[in-house]
Amino acid sequence: MPIFSNASHYEKLKTGLAQRDGxxxxxxxxxxxFNFFFDKDTNQVIEEVMSGMQYDGYEILDINVASLNYYKCLMTITYQ
Incomplete structure (x- = not known):
């Protein structure tokens, strides 16, 4: 996944998270x-991000994955 190159998926995303404030x-x-909407690599990225957030004390409230086209999707995570 090119957007996350040279660092862990969660570490790149972590800088965009809000402080835990309730x-x-x-x-x-x-x-x-990726070649198929839910392939192994995509699931691995999602799992790493979710696990990292939970490990850091964030509560995941909702997850949404929307297809933008055949090769891209937009993932949103609602958290507290």
Missing amino acids: HKHVIAFKLSG
Whole structure:
């Protein structure tokens, strides 16, 4: 996944997370470069991001993955 090159998926995304303040927040990011909507690589990215957030104490409230086209999707995570 080119958007996350040279660092872990979660570490790149982590800088965009809001402080844990009890309020609901949303982070969105694009995943690209895969051949099938839910392939192994995509699931690995999603799992790493979710696990990292939970490990850092964030509560994941909702997840949405929307297809933008055949090679890209937009993932949004609502968290607290």
